[in-house]
Amino acid sequence: xxxxxxxxxxxxxxxxxxxxxxxxxxxxxxxxxxxxxxxxxxxxxxxxxxxxxxxxxxxxxxxxxxxxxxxxxxxxxxxxxxxxxxxxxxxxxxxxxxxxxxxxxxxxxxxxxxxxxxxxxxxxxxxxxxxxxxxxxxxxxxxxxxxxxxxxxxxxxxxxxxxxxxxx
Amino acid sequence: xxxxxxxxxxxxxxxxxxxxxxxxxxxxxxxxxxxxxxxxxxxxxxxxxxxxxxxxxxxxxxxxxxxxxxxxxxxxxxxxxxxxxxxxxxxxxxxxxxxxxxxxxxxxxxxxxxxxxxxxxxxxxxxxxxxxxxxxxxxxxxxxxxxxxxxxxxxxxxxxxxxxxxxxxxxxxxxxxxxxxxxxxxxxxxxxxxxxxxxxxxxxxxxxxxxxxxxxxxxxxxxxxxxxxxxxxxxxxxxxxxxxxxxxxxxxxxxxxxxxxxxxxxxxxxxxxxxxxxxxxxxxxxxxxxxxxxxxxxxxxxxxxxxxxxxxxxxxxxxxxxxxxxxxxxxxxxxxxxxxxxxxxxxxxxxxxxxxxxxxxxxxxxxxxxxxxxxxxxxxxxxxxxxxxxxxxxxxxxxxxxxxxxxxxxxxxxxxxxxxxxxxx
Numbered sequence: 001x002x003x004x005x006x007x008x009x010x011x012x013x014x015x016x017x018x019x020x021x022x023x024x025x026x027x028x029x030x031x032x033x034x035x036x037x038x039x040x041x042x043x044x045x046x047x048x049x050x051x052x053x054x055x056x057x058x059x060x061x062x063x064x065x066x067x068x069x070x071x072x073x074x075x076x077x078x079x080x081x082x083x084x085x086x087x088x089x090x091x092x093x094x095x096x097x098x099x100x101x102x103x104x105x106x107x108x109x110x111x112x113x114x115x116x117x118x119x120x121x122x123x124x125x126x127x128x129x130x131x132x133x134x135x136x137x138x139x140x141x142x143x144x145x146x147x148x149x150x151x152x153x154x155x156x157x158x159x160x161x162x163x164x165x166x167x168x
Numbered sequence: 169x170x171x172x173x174x175x176x177x178x179x180x181x182x183x184x185x186x187x188x189x190x191x192x193x194x195x196x197x198x199x200x201x202x203x204x205x206x207x208x209x210x211x212x213x214x215x216x217x218x219x220x221x222x223x224x225x226x227x228x229x230x231x232x233x234x235x236x237x238x239x240x241x242x243x244x245x246x247x248x249x250x251x252x253x254x255x256x257x258x259x260x261x262x263x264x265x266x267x268x269x270x271x272x273x274x275x276x277x278x279x280x281x282x283x284x285x286x287x288x289x290x291x292x293x294x295x296x297x298x299x300x301x302x303x304x305x306x307x308x309x310x311x312x313x314x315x316x317x318x319x320x321x322x323x324x325x326x327x328x329x330x331x332x333x334x335x336x337x338x339x340x341x342x343x344x345x346x347x348x349x350x351x352x353x354x355x356x357x358x359x360x361x362x363x364x365x366x367x368x369x370x371x372x373x374x375x376x377x378x379x380x381x382x383x384x385x386x387x388x389x390x391x392x393x394x395x396x397x398x399x400x401x402x403x404x405x406x407x408x409x410x411x412x413x414x415x416x417x418x419x420x421x422x423x424x425x426x427x428x429x430x431x432x433x434x435x436x437x438x439x440x441x442x443x444x445x446x447x448x449x450x451x452x453x454x455x456x457x458x459x460x461x462x463x464x465x466x467x468x469x470x471x472x473x474x475x476x477x478x479x480x481x482x483x484x485x486x487x488x489x490x491x492x493x494x495x496x497x498x499x500x501x502x503x504x505x506x507x508x509x510x511x512x513x514x515x516x517x518x519x520x521x522x523x524x525x526x527x528x529x530x531x532x533x534x535x536x537x538x539x540x541x542x543x544x545x546x547x548x549x550x551x552x553x554x555x556x557x558x559x560x561x562x563x564x565x566x567x568x569x570x571x572x573x574x575x576x577x578x579x580x581x582x583x584x585x586x587x588x589x590x591x592x593x
Contacts, residue, residue: 020436020439020440021432021436023435023436023439023440023443024432024435024436024439026439027226027230027435027438027439028435030223030226031227031230031409031412034223034227034405034406034409035409035413037406038402038406038409038410041406042402052220055220055223056218056219056220056223059217059222059223059226060214060217060218062226062439062442063217063226063439063442063443063446064217064443064446064447064450065439065443066439066440066442066443066444066446067186067443067444067446067447069436069439069440069443070440070443070444070447073440075440075444076184076185076186076187076444076447077184077185077498078179078181078182078183078184078185078187078188079179079180079182079185079496079497080182081496081540082180082181082182083181083182094181094182095182097181098181098182098183098184101178101183101187101191102183102184102187104191105187105190105191105194108194108206108209109190109209109210109213112206112207112209112210113210113213115207115210116207116210116211116214135214136210136214138214139210139213139214140210
């Protein structure tokens, strides 16, 4: 158990570390992009029209990737009222069920996201002659990341629990 | 029925609301059109976020984070303290006033509650206030932030319902000030009975000017943001991006308080906070498709109108619904689900869309501090280590005052719309 815990928590940590930095980079790009847009609209006419659309796609990528960070820190919270009141065993069983449902949600979203992204190959964004594959790919990629992180933190938290139970 | 059953069932067992909305929505799509319709889930998930106006949210969060880290909070609190700190219950007064001054920089109540809970509550306890009271004042003040612009909820409401965000921002000023004023009146009126400490002398004018000067750079920010938006010079998103620039400039070059690591951490926090809210928005957009397809908003509108044809009664019913739902559900989720349902209803009874929006946002904000599931209460309880029950007891007079403000705002449209009309929005 200890080994599984170490492995999953270390992998989960590294994955999150990387995701966080990628998100930060995307936020920086988004901020810079909107600044350029403002500059071009109010100060010097740079003849660029792509800033708004690019910013939207950067925002979607950054925020959806960050969803998996929320999974890592367990920041996506639900109603705790009933859950807290349940007897211990039922409580943990329900928490496991919650993790499984979350995992299922991300996997389904990933599956249909792949469809969406490949269909996006025939749709064109209004900028850079780009197809919509890359913007749409934010959905399956982040859903896959969310699913993986969900699995890892679930193993992390429940194996930690078992270790504690054994120690008691 | 099955969709609604799943929705409430899953929510009850504690599944995060972002997943609940998505799963219930997918079940709805599957029920309506089988596997073929499921393709739409990912499409809706993406399209739900694909709005330029939403970007104001991460920008306001980032600007607020930067200002906070640069030590702005302390300076603003010091200024508020110089103004009203000498009164009985002075720190409670300055907590309220600081909430107003701080409101122009942040858009979310929960982060205000966390920031103030960390700094102001311990300071108040040290000066002889009871901890539950200090928490209650902070909770009551924390909803001023998202009522006075900028406000993330208003950005969401305006973006989704096509209502002018500038108008909503302008209309939020009076309710926010009213809450502050009435809560301060309450503190002043009950100060003796609650045995609030009185500390210090009335500060000299010189001291006030000094405190004002050291916080002037922070106080300028809301003026820039709101000025740019309300005069229509920039869009809210652009104004928010300018706010980020201003905060960075002040933080790096004037206060010299930001290191590379600080900035990295703030960027990550911004992405994480945004991620949590955006998951809810995106998932709600899946369920939203089903709601629209099943014509649920129309059904609910008809149901409301069958109860009464009197607009006042309808407004009262809407407020009850909002406060009730806000007690149990994340307010972003509640707003996203309820806005498309309630907006047509308020139109039907002749409410101005801006007025309706401010009323809905204010009602949901107030529900942030109602037990059993007020997010602000939870954050304060966990940050300060005080018991939820004790905070709730100390909170109820403030809750009463704020509900009063809500009623005034809901039923007196001319007051709410005074500022937007003044600005021609």
